[in-house]
Amino acid sequence: MIGCLCIHGFTGAPYEVEPLADYLREQTDWKIVVPLLPGHGEMLSLKNITCIDWIDCAELALLELLDECEKVYVIGFSMGGLIAAYLTARHPVCKLVLLSAAAKYVNMAQVKEDVRDLVHDFRNKQLHQNELFLRYREKLIMTPPAAARQFQKVVRLARRSFKNITVPVFIAQGTSDGIVPVKSAAYIYYRVSSAERHLYYSKEAKHLICHTGNKEELFEKVFTFLSG
Structure with a gap:
């Protein structure tokens, strides 16, 4: 049996990777697991939660898959990509997929464009229709500064782990990402030690x-990479 662990991002939830997880379920008979990291979900509760809690949660799910399955793949989105990289460097994972992995963060050029859209919608009394505003207003209110510092610890741990990754890796990055700069993908690509590595924009x-x-x-490219 093949197992596949999908890890969501900071202040997010499984919905962030669910479309890809559903696609893989339709195409395969793999065991696909998408854990909810501590303090995350629809109602954020990140007070007194540490990066170790997030890593331990993902690692427990990974260890269970490694115990049950012959091969295990790991997919990580945003901060989940950093956790995925950290775990891949320490466990016998067969392949790694990194989606919008936040080795670097805050794309100021895209942020400026998104802010212009927010201002435009505000002036036209359409802010309630702006997807960015609706998705992130709760997170901005509910995310304590201490949680942001824990996120930064994950970034540091992952950066030190990249050189220890030798398994095939697929790195994907959106070109209009307002959170993670496009250069983050290349940063990871040139720091992993994998002989097989793919970079997709x-x-x-x-x-x-x-x-x-x-x-x-x-989704097709991820599936081709994992099943090849």
Whole structure:
């Protein structure tokens, strides 16, 4: 049996990777697991939660898959990509997929464009229709500064782990990502030690790469990489 662990991002939930997970379920008989990291979900509760809690949660799910399955793949989105990289460097994972992995963060050029859209919608009394505003207003209110510092710890841990990754890796990045700069993907690509590594840019995809841009092409490429 093949197992596949999918890890969502900071302040997110399984919905961030669910479209890809569903696609893989339709195409395969793999055991696909998408854990909810501590403090995450629809109602954020990140107070007193540490990066170790997030890593331990993902690692437990990985260890269970490694115990049950002959091969295990790991897919990580945003901060989940960093956790995926950290775990892959320490466990016998067969292949790694990184989606919008936040080795670097905050794409100021795209942020400026998104802010212009927010201002335009505000002036036209259409802010309630702006997807970016609706998705992130709760997170901005509910995310304590201490949680952001824990996220930064994950970034540091992952950066030190890249050189220890030798398994095949597929790195995907949206070209219109307002959270993770496009250069983050190349940063990872040139730091992993994998002989087989792929770098794919999803045109017009924003940070939620499984929900925006050419999702179908991305999913097909991920599936081809994993099943090849």
